[in-house]
Amino acid sequence: MINRWxxxxxxxxxxxxxxxxxxxxxxxxxxxxxxxxxxxxxNTTIGTTxxxxxxxxxxxxxxVQSTLVFSYLGYEKIFISDYRLKSHINVELVEADNALDxxxxxxxxxxxxxxxxxxxxxxxxxxxxxxxxxxxxxEDDLVLKYDKENKALYADSKVALIIVNKALDYKITYDLMDxxxxxxxxxxxxxxxxxxxxxxxxxxxxxxxxxxGQPKTVKSRARVYKGSVQxxxxxxxxxxLREEDYLIFFDGFVVKEWSYFxxxxxxxxxxxxxxxxxxxxxxxxxxFQSELxxxxxxxxxxxxGNYTPIEGxxxxxxxxxxxxxxxxxxDYGILK
Numbered sequence: 001m002i003n004r005w006x007x008x009x010x011x012x013x014x015x016x017x018x019x020x021x022x023x024x025x026x027x028x029x030x031x032x033x034x035x036x037x038x039x040x041x042x043n044t045t046i047g048t049t050x051x052x053x054x055x056x057x058x059x060x061x062x063x064v065q066s067t068l069v070f071s072y073l074g075y076e077k078i079f080i081s082d083y084r085l086k087s088h089i090n091v092e093l094v095e096a097d098n099a100l101d102x103x104x105x106x107x108x109x110x111x112x113x114x115x116x117x118x119x120x121x122x123x124x125x126x127x128x129x130x131x132x133x134x135x136x137x138x139e140d141d142l143v144l145k146y147d148k149e150n151k152a153l154y155a156d157s158k159v160a161l162i163i164v165n166k167a168l169d170y171k172i173t174y175d176l177m178d179x180x181x182x183x184x185x186x187x188x189x190x191x192x193x194x195x196x197x198x199x200x201x202x203x204x205x206x207x208x209x210x211x212x213g214q215p216k217t218v219k220s221r222a223r224v225y226k227g228s229v230q231x232x233x234x235x236x237x238x239x240x241l242r243e244e245d246y247l248i249f250f251d252g253f254v255v256k257e258w259s260y261f262x263x264x265x266x267x268x269x270x271x272x273x274x275x276x277x278x279x280x281x282x283x284x285x286x287x288f289q290s291e292l293x294x295x296x297x298x299x300x301x302x303x304x305g306n307y308t309p310i311e312g313x314x315x316x317x318x319x320x321x322x323x324x325x326x327x328x329x330x331d332y333g334i335l336k
């Protein structure tokens with residue numbers, strides 16, 4: 001399956017029309033240009049920085065549906081979603097308030113930093129061979145707090161986390177905006193932890209490392225892609241779940257997928273509307289089982305695997321266990 005997919009991926013790539021956005025970034029108070037501001041489309045490999053005059057130029061295609069992020073150390077991030085309506089924008093950044101997050105200060109930890117780091121790495125990076133190959137280069141910037149009473153671990157960082165995924169040859173810049181692990185059971189003495197739920201979100205920028213074009217890396221990325229949420233969403237859009245080796249189950253029995261998923265074309269839109277009749281199980285390649293529960297009336301997906309809203313769509317099982325180490329940028333497999 002992997003080799004067949006690799007040939008299909010590179011013989012039949014997606015070609016997209018390119019558009020260019022230019023602009024200037026300045027300090028809102030001083031009105032002076034800001035140099036080296038990071039500008040990127042969230043969860044992609046598409047990014048740039050401002051020059052000495054605060055100016056930038058960034059190109060994108062129809063495949064890019066994610067938010068445009070402006071990030072600069074010591075300043076509040078800016079998020080722009082309506083960039084398609086513009087060809088030039090001016091952005092004013094405001095200095096960030098560096099006050100400590102008061103909500104964490106009163107927590108009675110009860111855990112060592114080493115224990116908290118181990119839990120964070122496991123639930124943020126993942127435990128697959130790809131997750132285990134990841135290394136956070138600036139772990140000292142992480143603020144980790146354990147709420148003993150509520151059995152919850154929180155993480156925060158005032159600067160972006162720099163993660164190297166050696167197995168997939170990516171350098172990931174991740175602006176962590178929220179992170180929380182809730183435990184069902186904790187034994188601090190024996191270091192036993194039973195995880196109830198994990199929630200985190202942030203913005204990310206992927207950069208290909210030097211060996212990213214090597215056959216080993218190409219195969220590893222294709223292996224991660226197959227059976228991922230991204231792969232599933234693209235297959236859902238194309239209405240070819242079975243052709244892509246997915247089976248849908250309900251109440252322990254294989255069902256006709258389109259009896260549970262309803263796909264509607266939206267005129268003059270890159271998205272299709274999806275509604276799900278009930279919670280279903282998803283079996284990929286006869287080996288990897290996941291569950292999908294949707295707590296919203298409908299959601300929208302495009303051919304590239306972008307879907308919205310994210311909140312209210314819950315995967316468990318194989319897909320639910322995928323973490324940062326198992327993810328690819330949204331523009332993976334798309335020829336720019």
